[in-house]
Amino acid sequence: MFDLLINAEVIVDDVALAERVFVETLGFPEPRPSWSGKVPGYGFTWLFARVHPSLKVSPTRIEAMAVAPLDPAIDPRLTIPFLPQLLAAQGDRPWKTHANELASSDIDGVAARLERNGCRFYPMPRSDVAPFMRLWLGWTADEPGKYQPDDDGGLFLEICETAALIQSSDFFDLAPEPQLPAGAMVRVLRRSWLVEDLHDTLSALDRNLGLRPAVEPDTDDDLGSRRAVFRFAHPRSAELELLEPVAPGDAKDSIDAWGPGAWAIRIAVNDLEAKCDDLRRRGTCFERRSDSKDGATLLVDTGPLGVPGLFEFVQI
Numbered sequence: 001m002f003d004l005l006i007n008a009e010v011i012v013d014d015v016a017l018a019e020r021v022f023v024e025t026l027g028f029p030e031p032r033p034s035w036s037g038k039v040p041g042y043g044f045t046w047l048f049a050r051v052h053p054s055l056k057v058s059p060t061r062i063e064a065m066a067v068a069p070l071d072p073a074i075d076p077r078l079t080i081p082f083l084p085q086l087l088a089a090q091g092d093r094p095w096k097t098h099a100n101e102l103a104s105s106d107i108d109g110v111a112a113r114l115e116r117n118g119c120r121f122y123p124m125p126r127s128d129v130a131p132f133m134r135l136w137l138g139w140t141a142d143e144p145g146k147y148q149p150d151d152d153g154g155l156f157l158e159i160c161e162t163a164a165l166i167q168s169s170d171f172f173d174l175a176p177e178p179q180l181p182a183g184a185m186v187r188v189l190r191r192s193w194l195v196e197d198l199h200d201t202l203s204a205l206d207r208n209l210g211l212r213p214a215v216e217p218d219t220d221d222d223l224g225s226r227r228a229v230f231r232f233a234h235p236r237s238a239e240l241e242l243l244e245p246v247a248p249g250d251a252k253d254s255i256d257a258w259g260p261g262a263w264a265i266r267i268a269v270n271d272l273e274a275k276c277d278d279l280r281r282r283g284t285c286f287e288r289r290s291d292s293k294d295g296a297t298l299l300v301d302t303g304p305l306g307v308p309g310l311f312e313f314v315q316i
Contacts, residue, residue: 001110001210003162003172004237006101007048007063008191008265010309011087015045018064021307022049025284026300027185027275028062029053041071043079044098051185051267055166056175058187060238062265064307065098077130085145086156093258094308099136099158100193100240102232107133107161110209117208119151132164137208151208153201154260155193155242172234183274186316188238190229190266194255198226198244205230214239222291224249238266264299265309268316272296275313286313 012018015038022028028049036047046065052058067083080086083098090096104110114121114135122141124134137152137159139145147156180186195201198217205211213228220227224247230240243263245252251263269275275298279286287299298313 001104001106002159002232003103003105004232004234005060005191005240006103006160006165007061008188008238009063009065009097009099009101009262010265010307011096011098012064012066012307014306015047015064015066017305018066018307019047019049021302021305022047022062022064025282025302025305026311027183027278027282040069041074042068043070043081044068044083051188052178052180054175054178056171057178057236058185059166059171059234059236060188060191062188075129077124077127082145086147089145089147090156090261091259093254093261094303095262095310096308097156097262099156100191101158101160103162103165104159105162107135107159110159111135113210114151114208119208120148121151132161134161135159151204153204154195155201155205155240157209174235180270181274182271183278184270185275185313186268186270187236188265189268189314190239190241190264190312192241192243192263192266194251194260194263195242195244196255196260198228198242201242202228213242219246220291221247223251225251263310264312266297266312266314269313270316272298272313272315 019031023030028051031049038045044065045068048061048063050061086098087096111123120138120140122136122139126133137157138147138149214231217226217228225243225245228242243251245255284300289297289299294314300311302309
């Protein structure tokens with residue numbers, strides 16, 4: 001029912017600054033003009049950054065979004081007027097998102113299931129200016145942006161129609177792995193999200209959306225967390241990892257300080273040692289970590305550069 005994780009997002013103050021940090025500090029490809037929207041008046045500006053130019057190689061993008069002035073003359077069907085409320089619902093944590101966006105080829109079926117289960121959700125209907133439906137979970141049209149976490153386990157889910165994103169009939173046909181220079185980024189692997197009670201979140205996702213983790217939840221001693229991982233129909237989509245911190249560590253410190261919410265974004269590279277060299281050449285501060293599951297990980301915190309985000313690099 002769910003085809004891919006569309007974006008892994010960071011909320012920033014300045015999209016233009018985020019663009020330069022992505023390119024100059026992390027090594028993203030220079031974005032094309034069509035990947036961003038910086039026209040004033042829509043209530044937000046955005047960048048759909050790519051770690052590889054082709055969506056066939058890396059279908060999940062990394063989005064940077066910033067709140068901007070809202071012009072009341074602009075058609076509200078093209079804006080997100082409730083964006084400030086959605087961000088306020090995430091408290092004071094430094095890493096936020098407007099939504100975890102999933103793509104579905106059967107969005108009417110998703111809406112019908114939510115309706116049967118009595119869930120709070122807002123269907124942003126199809127129209128002449130926006131011919132594809134979107135579903136926002138956890139709130140209703142009567143209380144826009146007044147988010148309640150019971151219906152989606154606190155994940156701020158937005159469901160979009162796959163056809164709104166991808167018109168190519170061969171989107172799910174895997175192209176060969178590209179031949180890339182040493183240290184090049186290949187694709188977005190994972191979005192990690194902190195939850196307070198993994199059991200409650202998994203129960204809500206199973207009941208209301210039929211979403212179940214790819215494997216039984218387990219405890220990751222290296223992360224000090226109970227974890228569950230969701231995978232999607234597109235084999236190169238990023239995963240959605242849920243972490244319930246249970247032991248001392250960065251994740252536990254974060255949830256104790258700021259509550260549940262957005263955590264790290266993981267990116268695969270084709271040669272981790274070459275990526276180390278690339279980050280050093282860029283003057284990018286990073287921390288190298290090792291764990292029993294994934295081997296070495298390079299962690300970059302872009303917050304000091306004005307882009308609140310935690311980025312991990314691992315070997316493909």
